[in-house]
Amino acid sequence: MNLIINNHIIDSNLEDILKRLRQETDGRFLKDIAKRGDNIAITCAWHKDGLENHPSCYVYNRTDNNEVPFGFYKCFTCGSKGQLYQLVSRCLNCGIEEAKQWLIDNFSKTITEELISLPTISLEKNKIEYLDESILDQYAYFHPYMFKRKLTEEIIVKYKIGWDKEKDAITFPIWDENNHLLGISERSVNSKYFYLPKDIGKPVYLLNFIKKEHIQEVYVVESQIDALYLNSLDKSAVALLGTGTKDQYEILKKSGIRIFHLALDGDMAGRHGIMRFIENMPDNIIIDVLLLPEGKDINDLSKEEIDNLRIMDKTNYMRFFTIHKN
Ligand SMILES: [Zn+2]
Structure with missing residues (x-):
C-alpha cells in the first residue's frame, strides 16, 4: 500500500528517506540502515534512547501489500511500531503534522x-x-x-x-x-x-503561453484546473502541479514575470508552498498572497468570491504565517 499523506504519495526511495533523516539528526538516530529483504533494518529510534547496538527495527519497503503501508516500522526488541511519519516525528523531535510536511516537501512527486x-x-x-x-x-x-x-x-x-x-x-x-x-x-x-x-522535473503548467504573450503578471495555483479556471476569468495563471519545487522557482525567475499573485490551496501544504515560493524569489519581484478559505481551492470559488478574497503582501504574509504557524 502506498503511504498517502494529504493527497501526496510518498514515492521516493525508502533508503534515501532514512539516510536523509539520519543526516538531519546529525547521526544521532538511525546509525545503521541496512537492506533486509522486503524491509530496511534500522537502529531503533525508541528503546535505549535510539542507541541500540544492532538494528532491530524493520521499515517496510514495499507498496504492493494491501495490509501494510510503505514505511511502516516495527521494532522486534521493544515492540514499537507505527507509520513512517511517526518515525520522522520521533527523530526530528517535531509534531506529527510537521513530520508529514517534511515527507511531502522532500519525498513526494505524485499527487492523488x-x-x-x-x-x-x-x-x-x-x-x-x-x-x-x-x-x-x-x-x-x-x-x-x-x-x-x-x-x-x-x-x-x-x-x-x-x-x-x-x-x-x-x-x-x-x-x-x-x-x-x-x-x-x-x-x-x-x-x-x-x-x-x-x-x-515538474514543468510550470501554462508558462509557455505566458511567455509567448509576454505577460508579466500572473496568478500561481497548484492544479491545472485552477489555472485554467482563472484564465477563463481573464486572469493569467500558471500551475505548479503541486505546491512548488526548486526547479520551478528557477524557471519562474527566468520567465520575465514581475508580479505574482499566489493563490495556492487553503490548507497547510498550500501555506508552506507560499512560504517556500516567497523565500525562493528575489526581493525585487512583487508577490502578494490571496487568502483562500480553509480547505478550498480556486476552482471552488465564484468569480465574485475570488475578487473579494483578502490579499496580503509578501512581507505581511511571512510575518503573519510565522506567528500562526502552529
Ligand atoms: Zn525498539
Whole structure:
C-alpha cells in the first residue's frame, strides 16, 4: 500500500528517506540502515534512547501489500511500531503534522488527484523526447465534466483540453516553458489519480503561453484546473502541479514575470508552498498572497468570491504565517 499523506504519495526511495533523516539528526538516530529483504533494518529510534547496538527495527519497503503501508516500522526488541511519519516525528523531535510536511516537501512527486500518463517520454542520453502535437488530435472532444469544472469553450480550445474515450478521462497537455509538449495528464472523470514521470522535473503548467504573450503578471495555483479556471476569468495563471519545487522557482525567475499573485490551496501544504515560493524569489519581484478559505481551492470559488478574497503582501504574509504557524 502506498503511504498517502494529504493527497501526496510518498514515492521516493525508502533508503534515501532514512539516510536523509539520519543526516538531519546529525547521526544521532538511525546509525545503521541496512537492506533486509522486503524491509530496511534500522537502529531503533525508541528503546535505549535510539542507541541500540544492532538494528532491530524493520521499515517496510514495499507498496504492493494491501495490509501494510510503505514505511511502516516495527521494532522486534521493544515492540514499537507505527507509520513512517511517526518515525520522522520521533527523530526530528517535531509534531506529527510537521513530520508529514517534511515527507511531502522532500519525498513526494505524485499527487492523488489526476491521472497523468506520459507513455512516450524517455530520457536517453539525458535528452528528452518531446511529443508531437498531432497526438492531441485523438482527444479533441468536449465532455460535460469540463464545463462542470467551470472551464469555458474558449479555454478548452486554447489549451487543447480533451477527452480520452477509452479511459473516460479529461486530457491536459503539459508543455515546458519553451512550448515543447512534454506529456498529457489525465484526470479520470470518475476516479482520482495523478502521476508525473519520476525522471522529469515538474514543468510550470501554462508558462509557455505566458511567455509567448509576454505577460508579466500572473496568478500561481497548484492544479491545472485552477489555472485554467482563472484564465477563463481573464486572469493569467500558471500551475505548479503541486505546491512548488526548486526547479520551478528557477524557471519562474527566468520567465520575465514581475508580479505574482499566489493563490495556492487553503490548507497547510498550500501555506508552506507560499512560504517556500516567497523565500525562493528575489526581493525585487512583487508577490502578494490571496487568502483562500480553509480547505478550498480556486476552482471552488465564484468569480465574485475570488475578487473579494483578502490579499496580503509578501512581507505581511511571512510575518503573519510565522506567528500562526502552529
Ligand atoms: Zn525498539
